[in-house]
Amino acid sequence: MASPWALPEDLRLHLRLDAIDAVQAAASIAAAETIIRAALQQTIDAVAGDTAGLVGTGRRTILLPEMPVTAVASVTVDGTLQDAGTWRVNRHGVLTRLGGCWPLDADITVVYDHGYAQVPAAVTQVCVQLAGRAWVNPRGMASESIGDWSGTWDKARAGDALTDYEMRLLEPYARGPESR
Missing domain, CATH: 2.60.40 (Immunoglobulin-like)
Incomplete structure (x- = not known):
């Protein structure tokens, strides 16, 4: 198994938290790696x-x-x-x-x-950003009302989807459509 692309400490610093549950943070990072690999259709790791x-x-x-x-x-x-x-x-x-x-x-x-012996910095950064969104808003709540309760969920806000900006950052590491 390849080393994780980021550590719980990286996620803690990204979120500017005093402390972080290392097990949960590692799970968020692993989930972000899976999403990125699927989006790129690449293993990335050597x-x-x-x-x-x-x-x-x-x-x-x-x-x-x-x-x-x-x-x-x-x-x-x-x-x-x-x-x-x-x-x-x-x-x-x-x-x-x-x-x-x-x-x-x-x-x-x-x-x-x-693959890459060392995961490129842009890939690691997107991984931390994606894991951070999942950490901050795990249910993907986009809006909420209290009186006569109402809720709206948005998958992209839950850290389950890459933004257009993140996809542009990852583009050099993906195969072009002609090769898929």
Whole structure:
């Protein structure tokens, strides 16, 4: 299991609290990490030896699902190991077939390492902000009236949704729509 992106102390400082329940804070941070991973469709944390099953496109390039790519251990096409001189990959996950195209509808298996050894500061900041919203307003109350009680809830105010600004901050760490 990867280390948490932020610590309860980070959340305490962000919220300017004198004290914080460390167990609850850790749970809020973990929930924020899950939401961010889902929004980005990326693991973010460093992963070694991950396996991606892809399908040949009949083109020179195919995209690995996770980035940044830090190393590729092997590439196989329909069970046949490919020589390292027949392909190349960049950190953005573009796997290029040298001297030809990936066979159409072929089963391509790539064993590779990806992710960040240290989670980028922008990702950590968004995680703390999201966890902070969940901490301050766990039910997502947007408005409340007391006489003849009335309540309005807003999921975004509960820390269950990323704001447009946060999504712009996270955009460099997400895959583009063409790769999903």
